């Protein structure tokens with residue numbers, strides 16, 4: 001168990017997921033309460049205690065410090081820092097693409113493509129020309145080999 005519904009105390013995997021028993025989808029202040037009613041902020045025994053109280057019909061009123069902690073968790077989820085490659089990172093990636101393999105650049109692009117910022121596009125721009133160049137070289141070698 002990693003979270004309980006703040007309305008019916010059913011167990012859920014993710015604190016902000018819709019409850020499969022009562023259908024509650026946490027919005028507004030319920031989001032903070034739902035984060036509190038999870039192992040993000042409580043130990044497993046504390047969470048079981050909360051579950052017991054909700055089942056007993058007690059209103060779920062966590063302390064102010066818990067609510068503030070939940071607010072910080074939610075704010076951290078919202079602010080995913082954008083990623084831009086620094087000049088040194090770009091040079092290192094370009095060299096790695098040239099000297100090792102362009103798979104390196106594609107790996108960086110793949111890892112960053114969901115993140116905000118220019119990082120993924122920068123990685124692609126540093127990688128595509130190298131891989132096209134390498135592919136062209138191999139193709140030329142192959143053609144000359146066939147003719148020769």
Ligand SMILES: [Zn+2]
Nearest residue numbers: 005008019022
């Ligand atoms: Zn529920």
